[in-house]
Amino acid sequence: xxxxxxxxxxxxxxxxxxxxxxxxxxxxxxxxxxxxxxxxxxxxxxxxxxxxxxxxxxxxxxxxxxxxxxxxxxxxxxxxxxxxxxxxxxxxxxxxxxxxxxxxxxxxxxxxxxxxxxxxxxxxxxxxxxxxxxxxxxxxxx
Numbered sequence: 001x002x003x004x005x006x007x008x009x010x011x012x013x014x015x016x017x018x019x020x021x022x023x024x025x026x027x028x029x030x031x032x033x034x035x036x037x038x039x040x041x042x043x044x045x046x047x048x049x050x051x052x053x054x055x056x057x058x059x060x061x062x063x064x065x066x067x068x069x070x071x072x073x074x075x076x077x078x079x080x081x082x083x084x085x086x087x088x089x090x091x092x093x094x095x096x097x098x099x100x101x102x103x104x105x106x107x108x109x110x111x112x113x114x115x116x117x118x119x120x121x122x123x124x125x126x127x128x129x130x131x132x133x134x135x136x137x138x139x140x141x142x
Contacts, residue, residue, distance in 0.1 A: 001140060003136045004134065009022060009129060009130045011129050014064070016120075020117040023134065027134060030109065030110070035105065037102055037104060037105060040103065043133060047124070049099065050063075050119040051112070052116065052119060071092045
């Protein structure tokens, strides 16, 4: 069984945002998969996807703080500045974190363990809506 969905996420401010529930709710076929994989791909060059702890919001705040210090807006070394001081830093952060995740599916749900969640990492101040391509494949539940 294969399925493909586009998931449009509402605009969010710069930061690291837990989106696991939104992803699951957008995939009605997930419940029918006994064993498989979900591949998520973000179709933007200034945002990324990550998998990390879903319990403490401090983790998301700390990740954003570290990223902002590591790749600062307005760095004079960047030449690509047409879209503002946060554009090139957003591209660098997206390269560092990555555009996709491959997630295990078991028993009709994401098999992420107790403390993991899917993050949208929004690297722009005003990135707008973000679109994910979700490709689900696997065997049906027995």
